[in-house]
Amino acid sequence: MIEIVGYFLYNIIFQSLILLKLVIYYYQLLSFKTRNIISQLFMYLYIKTPNNYIDYINTTIDYNKTLNCSDNDKKQRQQQQQQQSTITKNKQQQQPTISTPKHLALILNHRDQIRSLINTTETINFYNKISEILIWSVIVGIKRITIFDNHGSLKKNISVFQNLLDNKIKPFNNNNNNNTNTNSSKLEKQTIYRFNWLNNFKTITSNVETSDINSRILNISIVTVEDGKQELINITKKYINDSKVNSNLILNELYVNSNLPNFISGDDFEPEVALDFSDKHLFSGFLPWHIKLTEFIKMDHFNQFYLERFHQFLKKYNSVQKRCGK
Template identity: 25%
Template sequence: MATVSWLRVRLQTWRGRFWQRTVAALLLPVPVTEFPDYLKKARDYDGKGAESRRSRWISDGNSLKKLPVHIGFVVAEEELSYTDIANLVVWCMAVGISHVSVYDHHGIFQKNHVCLQEEIVKQQQSLLGGDDSRYNMDLLKNNTDKPQHFVVSCRPIVKVLSPEDGKHSIVQAARKLCHSVEKKEWSAKDISVSMLDILLRESKNTPDPELVVKFGPVNSTLGFLPWHIRLTEFISLPSHKNVSYEDLFTVLQQYNACQQRLGQ
């Protein structure tokens, strides 16, 4: 009998502790980070988030009196992040910049332009939503100007450049002038800076970049379109990794505030 009584007391004690723990667990606040992934995705990708972001970015673009038509991103870092560059391209789309150039000194982005293209499309769908054709793009590689991604809209244009598009294009244009003189199509007197300028602009078929954002510690343009940056505003950021929209918009605000005297 003593043993039975002892077991009854232990059972009642265990039941009491069990219910206390159960009630306490139900009353404790659940951290947001512990919500299931599918609930967080449903909350973040219900379409309202993308619409809100689009509205904000369009409003930010409209708030600037001076917005570059062509912006260049020069990456002077050894490790490259396709996702971060894709985010920059998508943000430029959203604020209303129609030409974007991506450049690194080793030409890695150009060699892997398909990976960059896929990442841009992925981030476009994630940040802007996948049902807005206004943000479709043409991705051009090298100086062939042949679209690598066929789209409904021709805006914006994304170019992936390498050193071959810089000094090398100047050398090619100079050779073309020399061959024309040899063939007596032109005379030596016809060769001028303006003629070389015409040839280079025909090969690029894009406006000069008004703004270039350089990422990394190197104080150099690294050969980025040397002929086309005579009037370009350069702004440096420490790194393109983990770059935020606020970083980009701050740069655009700096460009909006700068006064270009153009030699005056």
Template identity: 25%
Template sequence: MYFRRGLWVCCHVVYSIFMAVGNIWTHVNKFVERHIYATTLENEMLYVSKCAEHFNKTPQHIVLLLGNETISYKDLANIILWCVAAGISFVTLYDHDGHLQQNQDELYQAVKTRSKLCVGRIIWGRNKTLNGLGVENGVQNGTKAIAKTRVTVLSLNDSKETFLKVTRSLCYSAKNKEVKSCHISQDVINEMLIEETGLPEPELALYCGEVCCTYGFLPWHIRITEFLRLRSHHNITVREFVRLLQTYGKCEQRFGK
């Protein structure tokens, strides 16, 4: 009994030392990248754009799970603008507590402060515009519009309300004999859920913190999602962001095969 307890304590100490060394290395690496490789936002976006040309694949929908971290609007603004540079069509920021959703204007201002020129390349939320930020893709005045990135902020309430809306809709249709219960399948429900959210299934999710947890993020949306760890979105560097996209590009998805 004492041997097993001693062995457990030794393993715990070794693991704690390993994690501490890893955290120190991460902080040192970030410090070096922020100061030695310091550059302007325009150069960072150009760097991301050039790197994206050589990725094996680029996610069209990326999700950032903030977890229990406090919100850094400046760093979130950087991530959004880097996603724009990488040509990512959908960016979803998920804060299960809803604080970010209640302060979207502050996030918008952070994006606008970082780069006024890129504001027009972003569609904010599920509406066509918010505070004049972005319009739908398409043709304007005979000229093809520049591809835009849709940024959506979600919370735990969105997961619950979406499922409730779909459930009520199916019950109403069945009650009025518009659909037979035998025709209601998982595929039908998935299609309705995706249509209700207005978002495609994400290919990549970045979770912040030590534990890989979805915090209730749209569970029907993550069947084919690749989860990668981001130690923290605070002080994230452009090279760290690019490394995550490179890691995703090398992932082989077998889809259960």
């Protein structure tokens, strides 16, 4: 009798927990959609041109402030003093600002990628969401993004995504060009947004002359699960062959980095923060020493990741104490 009662209570508790989890999930989803509707309504009333959209994105973001962990302690102290002074000034003006990372890692959810392959509409929606994140990033001044494609579908169909991104950024550049032509008396340079693909797929450029413009370039890398593992294997093989010629050759980080392909190398490859949409942390596309200082911030509901949540993500990144490994 006791076993039956215990089993009955266990089922009730188990089912209640499942029901509670579902309620929380749909509450969050409904909350995201509600806030997005309000945000979209405000944007519809306020935004009439691409420049209005850029101003709206930059409303609460100071994209000039960054933290470089390679600087010496003196520079770090100066930066901290400047940041503290800026914070104090902002509090007085009641206009909070947000600093942006130089390098952002974007980790996609495997299930979202599988869902995007169901039909063309799902694929376009998936690519649209990624392109929105990239456009927001280049507007606020992020210099580099590494997209972790754990499924591999994005890298295989990169040309479709590139064309979509190219079409989405054109209105911003064309609008800037028109404003420059109609307001030639102004001394302000027009801003042109560009994307440089480090995988050597192609570079999206504009038809505007390079003189008298302010180019803002976002370097984009796409890595898969195989990249990190395979490149270590390739470098190990190369080291074995090179060591036969030079017995004094040392296998160190400098040697490894100098032999890595461009899309997973460089002085600024180490991401400062990762926007993680995966169900669990997936690091196999990154090299171990490249993420030793990376702050991983989990996010869910990729399809509901709107501009408001992008701002919240940057605010959360700013709230994290940046100790640079100390």
